[in-house]
Amino acid sequence: MNATVPFLLMLGIQFVAGFATLGALRIDMQRSMAVPVSLLVGTFLHSLAFFGCELLHIPLSTQSMLLSAVLVAVIPHIWWKNVTTFYGRLLSKPTWTLTLYDVVTLGVIGYVTFIAVWASWYWPVTPFDAMAGIDLVAKQTVEEGTIVNRVFTDPSLVGHLSNQPFYAPFSMLLQVMYRLIGFAYGQVWVSIIAISLGWIVWTALRQLVHPFIADLLFVLYVLTPEMLGYTYIVQTDLINAAYYASAAIFLFQAIEKKQQPYVWLSMILLCGACWSRSESILLVGIGLIGSIAFIAKNWSWRFALTYIATAGLGCLVVFGLWHVLFFNAYLPVHPSPAEQIIGFDTQRFVHVVLSSCTAVVLDTALWAATFIVFGVVVVVNLFVKRSVSPVLLLMWIGTTFLGLWIVGTVFSAAIVEQTIRRGIFKVIPLIFVYVAGTELLQRASHRLTQWEAGRPS
């Protein structure tokens, strides 16, 4: 079956769902940012609705997949006035803002993107975890029309499933969708999500600093070695990073721009993070608690507490849909998380912290100059400018590490060289946006703008 038409149809409906949701939330957003964000929001809401079909015992097929997409695209149009205002802004006459060096940068990044999309389409699923888990379940779901399939009942697999087939369902559902529309190996969505995240990071950087500096940081972000490989390889980590990091970026922008609707956008994205990796519920919890004071300072304690409670509850509901409701009321077998929790031990925690620093963070083959740039900018900014701002982003970077270390300590299945290594994907976009937001780079950006415009600085 030719996948192009159903693929474009699905992508189009997901875009509409995302745009309409942003409109319904009365989000005033630059069009260049609204495009990738809409895709992330639309994809997440679509996967939730598609999962709803499974809960209602509606067979998972191309029809139910497209109908669930239409449903999530239609619902936000209830707030018609808000949505049409948003569409009006979206359809306004575009203005050309790219400069010559932007074109050079986008040329190189465009080539990288082309290869990533091609590789995700061309190669079959490769990682062990995906073959033994999400894609094993997805393949059989496409065949049987239900997630409660032979994978969980066949005698050859019973007792040998380990925890991979029980991973949070977002990636698995996307594998089902993309296999249903005709992609032989599914996984094309991986590069689409990577493009959306990259686009968000690039636009966020351009909003903060001179486009030349933004381009440089963006190139370093895209070429970060460990992440580059996962722009076309199926795993749960990159999609998780896309939702988690975008949520933190929009929470930061909400406060910077004093845009309350952005915090609700960040809530949706945080729910997407919890839908894509199980341990995110812990990381999101710590991050939300850390954000209370920032939100309260900008608006009020009442609003901050309302937001934290609503976002926390939303994430818990999304988490519970799979891990509680589906495991207990639908699946014939489920993992026993209690067996994997080994309790908190200070000595182990210290070991996890040290080994994650020495074996993962300091490994330049994985992250190239990312952590060096981050460290240098933090230190220089602290000593020269006496500032660590933007503190909210620094707090999210810190709490993400803290969360990953706790996960590495408490769960026996979490391996520093694997779980924490790929967990760091969440931090990489935040590091580049943080660096761009520092006073040091702001000053450099100002000087470069003055120079380019031919004004004395």
Add this chain to the structure above:
Amino acid sequence: MSERLPIFSLRGLILAIVMVVVLTLLLSAKFGDLNSYATSYDARIGLYGEKLDSLNKIHSWRSRMFMRHVANIEIPTYIVNHMRPTDTVLLPPMSYGNRYMVTNAIWSDPRIFTWMVGFHPIVAWTDTTRRASANAFVVLTANQIWIARRGGATNIDSLLNEYGSGQ
């Protein structure tokens, strides 16, 4: 940054040239192994860029599976093609497969075996309760594979001992 910069200017051109130099250095100057941007770009993007034409000539999805997974799909495919209707195949432990393969013998995991070739009557080596029900056994040598059954030329007990050794 809210200020709109000119699309084309002499200073913009200078910045574009700087950008070209930076990108060239970043993507092609390896400085030994110091520049991991260049090495990772070569391995993850450059390699495919160079081979794009020849790779695109391989149209069959199945061929691409074989290219990627090599023996990990060849062995399960051989097994299911040579199984008899009454066979229940015992998958050997990974350590046994590793002795004859360049990469890890992940096909010996029942989940990977199922992912590669679908559901068939198989028993995992670690499935101690069902292991006794197996009546067909995979034999590997340096360049051969076959399915052995009790009463045939292969001594099954020796084979099982070999399975168990080196775990």
